Amino acid sequence: MNPLQVAVGVVKSADGKILISLRDQSSHQGGLWEFPGGKIEQQETAEQALIRELKEELNLNVKAATPLITVKHQYTDLLVQLNVFLVEDFSGEVESCEGQAFLWVEPDALRQYAFPKVNQPIITAARLPDRYAILEDTDEPLLRINLQKILDRGVKLIQARLKTLPPEAVKKFVEQAYPLCKQKGALLLINSAVKSPDDLEADGIHLTSRDLMFLDKRPGHRRWVAASCHTLQELRHAQKIGVDFIVLGPVLPTQTHPGAEVLGWKRFAELVSRINLPVYALGGMSESSVIAARSAGGQGISAIRAFIESE
Numbered sequence: 001m002n003p004l005q006v007a008v009g010v011v012k013s014a015d016g017k018i019l020i021s022l023r024d025q026s027s028h029q030g031g032l033w034e035f036p037g038g039k040i041e042q043q044e045t046a047e048q049a050l051i052r053e054l055k056e057e058l059n060l061n062v063k064a065a066t067p068l069i070t071v072k073h074q075y076t077d078l079l080v081q082l083n084v085f086l087v088e089d090f091s092g093e094v095e096s097c098e099g100q101a102f103l104w105v106e107p108d109a110l111r112q113y114a115f116p117k118v119n120q121p122i123i124t125a126a127r128l129p130d131r132y133a134i135l136e137d138t139d140e141p142l143l144r145i146n147l148q149k150i151l152d153r154g155v156k157l158i159q160a161r162l163k164t165l166p167p168e169a170v171k172k173f174v175e176q177a178y179p180l181c182k183q184k185g186a187l188l189l190i191n192s193a194v195k196s197p198d199d200l201e202a203d204g205i206h207l208t209s210r211d212l213m214f215l216d217k218r219p220g221h222r223r224w225v226a227a228s229c230h231t232l233q234e235l236r237h238a239q240k241i242g243v244d245f246i247v248l249g250p251v252l253p254t255q256t257h258p259g260a261e262v263l264g265w266k267r268f269a270e271l272v273s274r275i276n277l278p279v280y281a282l283g284g285m286s287e288s289s290v291i292a293a294r295s296a297g298g299q300g301i302s303a304i305r306a307f308i309e310s311e
């Protein structure tokens, strides 16, 4: 059966708040909060439907929208596909055209509201940025310089992938790095290949694909859990155990692995479409690849060099 196609907007104000509205009691999934939107009509693109629905429901004029995430869900009574857009460019004051309640909410507070079940990955996508920097092993002074470069570039999500640095040096580095990240409003995740990652204070853990496949449930005490994936099997396992977001690659050839087999954007898009999770593209990315990643259904890009080399 073909899913019911729905266009949905994560509308973000200039001060970073997100618009949610209350579904009418009598509607499907009634009484729950939602991101505004509605059914795509015949002969309409998802974007046209989004523009029409946001005008009809809230009197908002959407000026630009970029794809954020697509999720599919089988309710007992209905199969839906939500085509979600990020809307940062709009005009008009929000009005409740259908008498519904609405609220502007901080992204991190979205979890406190009751949404339909399928909305969980949309909430995660709304809270995450479009760039995920990987901080690689190198000697310590350079590591600090690289972290500073990443932070100065405004990247708000960072993975410390310190696989070969001795545990004491990792601990010392993370103790300095975490407060710096906090100061800049950036999240710091520790790669699971680090010895005793649980002893380090940070925002979460980034599982290697190997560690991911060994787990049969989400490491519970972590605020954020991410994972590296290369195959559909790994993606499905990550979704099953409740990982928050994924890094998938290699998408394009890299200087460090010239002959390696890559997915390409087409296969990346296919794989992303099979799961309901935010996915960052890894491998051969530059800052400008964000647009390609988002068009392919991804959350954005993950990279090592792109954020420490000069633009």
Ligand SMILES: Nc1nc2c([nH]c(=O)n2[C@H]2C[C@H](O)[C@@H](COP(=O)(O)OP(=O)(O)OP(=O)(O)O)O2)c(=O)[nH]1
Binding pocket: 006, 007, 008, 027, 028, 029, 033, 034, 035, 036, 037, 038, 039, 053, 078, 080, 082, 116, 117, 118, 119
């Ligand atoms: N708009 C929206 N719909 C959602 C969300 N989450 C979710 O499961 N849905 C489901 C509920 C509905 O089955 C379907 C969207 O339908 P809708 O009720 O918004 O459609 P519409 O605005 O065209 O409504 P109507 O004209 O039929 O009254 O998607 C969400 O965050 N926003």
Ligand SMILES: [Mg+2]
Binding pocket: 036, 037, 038, 039, 053, 057
């Ligand atoms: Mg609607």
